[in-house]
Amino acid sequence: MDTNIHFADPFSAPGQWYKGNLHTHSTLSDGDFTPGRITRWYRERGYHFVALTDHRIVSEARAVADKFIYLSGVELDAVDPAIGLYHLVGLGFTRPLDLSCYVGKPTTAEAVIEIREMIDRLHAAGALVFLAHPYWSGGMSKDLLEVEGLAGLEVWNGSCEVWDCKGLSAVHWDDLLAADRRLWGFGTDDCHWRPGREDAGLGWVWVKARELTQAAILAALAQGHFYASSGPQIHDLRLEGRELHVRCSPAVAIDFVGNGPFSRRVVARPGATITEASYPLAERQPLGRQTCRYVRVACLDAQGCWAWSNPIFFDPKV
């Protein structure tokens, strides 16, 4: 492999695949389901882990049942003077989280706290941090460029889609990736279990980890050893010589997405599906001043659901 290629490859990494939802609300904040009911809901559907991420309330990691665990988590909200409203998900706490920054501030999402300070507080408690639903929050990509310390962002948030049509943040992700911010793409439910609409089972991650423990899942998430999905599965993604090759569950389109024009869509014939596609890296020839900085894969199925791989990064040629 070229030394200038950075591929966090879960597909050939040792371990097993575990499915989980990293963003869930319960009756501990503004969700309608109790933690016990949430456990049953996800266990019955083949999930291996869930993080309860109630607003401003840190949940504890615990093994709930055979092959099912909870990660510790929280969702924090505030307004940053530069970027406006933001929500952060923190996962995998190893130390207490200091939330004194909220004291004397509004209980709704109107507390003015710099995002830098909030990320620092989450890191001090040992958490991995990602940005929740940037499209829904309204943050502009150019403002998010200044934010450091994120493991990634939610490329897909199921609740923001079914309630507010703002679930897909692929452009925010691509804008930041194109500016060399190496961020992973997370898919989540962010379910609140309110009547009238199914807002769970819409977005998840498949994580390749050595074992089903919080430490192993968090290490794999930090490394990028996972992919996000709202339906399809990615079975394999590998570099073969000078070609990037993907295999997936039946899809109507497989996208290779890079910065600017370095993208390509492979489509199935009308009424048919495809389960693999290739992208010759030799096509990454510079165009004018632009060079290809990354490629990620997205698979679209006939139901309109996606799977999103993490990006493969290319250093600039020196």
Ligand SMILES: [Zn+2]
């Ligand atoms: Zn949120």
Ligand SMILES: [Zn+2]
């Ligand atoms: Zn949420």
